[in-house]
Amino acid sequence: MKLIGPFSQILTLAHIDFKGSVKDNALEIVENGGVLVSKGHILKVGNFDTLRRENPLLEIEEITQKRVLIPGFVDCHTHTCFAGTRAMDFAERNAGTPYLEIAQKGGGIWSTVTATRNASQEELKTLNETRVNSFLKNGITTVEIKSGYGLSVEEEIKILNTINQLDTEADVVPTCLAAHIKPRDFDGSGVEYLEHLIENLLPKIKHLTNRIDIFTEKSAFGIEESTHYLQKVKEMGFQITVHADQFTAGSAQMAVKMGALSADHLEASTETDINVLANSETVAVALPGASIGLGEPFAPARKLLDAGACLAIASDYNPGSAPMGDLLTQASILATFQKLTNAEVFSGLTFRAAKALNLFDIGKISTGYKADFQAYPTDDYREILYHQGQLKPDIVWKMGYLI
Ligand SMILES: [Zn+2]
Structure with a gap:
């Protein structure tokens, strides 16, 4: 004592x-x-x-x-387990180059998947430890880390193993985001890819994570296929969280219906979505780092709080859309644009973010x-x-x- x-x-x-x-x-x-x-x-x-x-x-x-x-602080949404850089994407995007053209030039998410697949588990571990330990130095004592740059059974397991084996004093919460996008080298439809995950990946990772995420968006997985996937995932005993309403609305309501612990992003959420979230136990997670990285509007944090939602704030640290990785800076900026009180920001960075991870003792x-x-x-x-x-x-x- x-x-x-x-x-x-x-x-x-x-x-x-x-x-x-x-x-x-x-x-x-x-x-x-x-x-x-x-x-x-x-x-x-x-x-x-x-x-x-x-x-x-x-x-x-x-x-x-x-x-x-x-x-x-509790950073309840990150993608720190990656290799490579997307500095080219950032420069091209700011120069006005369309996303498809950036992808054709060798950028986009597939470049991160390639770099991450090419990295050994040891290299990935070192990269990730450096990031998580710098988070810890900045007061983040619990960090959630998603897979999702492997996009094959073998590579997703490599990433989840890496996340589980990090040498850090921070508490790490691993999440499987194999449903990030349908990988280019998968021979079949989005629905078939999700079926493939249910049959061949999820049964093998129960010892590595109890959380499953999906990116529900027109460019990734639609609401219907996401619902079907999450239903199966829940039946297998996993907790769920959703990348929702980033560019188009509708998926936050789906997340609530499916009983997700959190619906994250919400930049495109409408009044109806806000009210559905507010009347649920699903945590609404704002990711100001993605808005700053992409030059897009912030999630409607003020409206969510006024409607009665549980609002958390996380960094979304990832090489593509949120490369800054400084949660306190991002939350401070969100506060000025959305008019959030100190109490709301600190709550969103701590015990409310912990609720998104189903943790109630931090x-x-x-x-x-x-x-x-x-x-x-x-x-x-x-x-x-x-x-x-x-x-x-x-x-x-x-x-x-x-x-
Ligand atoms: Zn994310």
């Missing part, structure tokens, strides 16, 4: 609901705060001096300068939660979003241990 502190402020995020809008005056702020930690979990949060007086023999991890403590600084948190060199929590990602945490704890 040890006591960590004193912190100028602890932003606990306790007492905030999973759903709906939140004003900043709902934030619980413990000034001159301390956290009592035992066996990787939080025992008690309160005034540092009081906690020290109550526990005089305690080991103390002393914080000697002003710091604001907040929960570790994302708050509260008794019983994992001791995953991060400290910023300031004495006012509002400085964090104000600096739009330039103020980074300089101390990160995972299960009570310093990273």
